[in-house]
Amino acid sequence: MAVCVAVIAKENYPLYIRSIPTENELKFHYMVHTSLDVVDEKISAMGKALVDQRELYLGLLYPTEDYKVYPSHQLCRYGYVTNSKVKFVMVVDSSNTALRDNEIRSMFRKLHNSYTDVMCNPFYNPGDRIHSRAFDSMVTSMMIQVC
Amino acid sequence: MADAALFEFLHTEMVAELWAHHSDPGPGGQKMSLSVLEGMGFRVGQALGESPPGPTASAWPKRLSLPPPPPPRLPQETLAFREELDVLKFLCKDLWVAVFQKQMDSLRTNHQGTYVLQDNSFPLLIRMAAGLQYLEEAPKFLAFTCGLLRGALSTLGIKSLVTASVASLPTCKFQVVIQKT
Numbered sequence: 001m002a003v004c005v006a007v008i009a010k011e012n013y014p015l016y017i018r019s020i021p022t023e024n025e026l027k028f029h030y031m032v033h034t035s036l037d038v039v040d041e042k043i044s045a046m047g048k049a050l051v052d053q054r055e056l057y058l059g060l061l062y063p064t065e066d067y068k069v070y071p072s073h074q075l076c077r078y079g080y081v082t083n084s085k086v087k088f089v090m091v092v093d094s095s096n097t098a099l100r101d102n103e104i105r106s107m108f109r110k111l112h113n114s115y116t117d118v119m120c121n122p123f124y125n126p127g128d129r130i131h132s133r134a135f136d137s138m139v140t141s142m143m144i145q146v147c
Numbered sequence: 148m149a150d151a152a153l154f155e156f157l158h159t160e161m162v163a164e165l166w167a168h169h170s171d172p173g174p175g176g177q178k179m180s181l182s183v184l185e186g187m188g189f190r191v192g193q194a195l196g197e198s199p200p201g202p203t204a205s206a207w208p209k210r211l212s213l214p215p216p217p218p219p220r221l222p223q224e225t226l227a228f229r230e231e232l233d234v235l236k237f238l239c240k241d242l243w244v245a246v247f248q249k250q251m252d253s254l255r256t257n258h259q260g261t262y263v264l265q266d267n268s269f270p271l272l273i274r275m276a277a278g279l280q281y282l283e284e285a286p287k288f289l290a291f292t293c294g295l296l297r298g299a300l301s302t303l304g305i306k307s308l309v310t311a312s313v314a315s316l317p318t319c320k321f322q323v324v325i326q327k328t
Contacts, residue, residue, distance in 0.1 A: 119194045
């Protein structure tokens with residue numbers, strides 16, 4: 001399902017980033033970074049229009065030439081912004097199953113709930129990297145089907 | 148449902164504890180305690196500012212068979228705020244209901260970045276007195292709430308300065324001044 005999950009703070013630095021095929025981690029970091037531009041563009045385009053809080057968009061279908069391990073995977077990137085301008089970016093592998101919109105939305109909702117739990121933890125300082133094991137296990141459950 | 152009483156007791160004890168160790172009863176020591184309280188409120192406000200979809204406050208009484216409810220979640224319909232006034236309205240309605248089980252009674256603004264939120268029966272003061280008795284003691288019980296408002300505003304992207312004033316218990320006013328950078 002999800003191949004990479006990232007939580008980006010308001011100031012555009014990562015609070016949490018994790019990807020499944022660990023040998024290509026840098027590539028995922030780069031993908032998430034480039035998605036941020038698209039996210040920012042969407043946020044500023046919202047402007048005065050009345051839009052739903054959940055911003056869901058289909059990212060670029062990433063070219064697969066340099067993806068050595070799984071040659072025919074198509075990676076889609078989805079974004080989600082909270083009211084506090086914290087962004088969640090998820091890279092999903094859409095070649096085996098076509099993930100429906102609802103499933104992506106529910107994954108983001110779970111992420112958002114877990115993120116709120118992390119925020120409510122008094123031992124967590126906003127702006128730090130997220131080290132919560134509960135958050136880790138929730139993300140693992142979303143990524144576990146891959147490979 | 149019991150959360151409200153627990154929070155009130157905890158808050159009362161927090162204020163009492165911070166004032167008990169006052170070796171310096173002058174304005175310097177007092178300011179320290181007020182800042183500590185305000186800081187605590189700020190952190191709580193930051194956490195409350197995150198608003199995932201969740202059960203609304205009014206849904207809780209119906210679900211008596213469930214385990215204790217999670218930390219107050221704000222209603223599902225909190226959309227992306229288009230302007231400051233929307234954020235303030237959110238504070239007055241949803242945040243106040245989530246923390247104090249009632250809405251703020253009035254919100255006034257001068258449209259230039261200053262908002263006055265008035266609560267006619269503030270839950271943290273209502274147990275103390277009704278009138279002018281204990282007027283000098285009241286400000287310490289408002290510091291935490293000022294921090295709460297400031298924290299929630301800061302997660303929603305607004306830098307502000309929040310002060311509180313009491314004319315007669317239990318009515319109190321919170322003045323929010325938006326800092327333009």
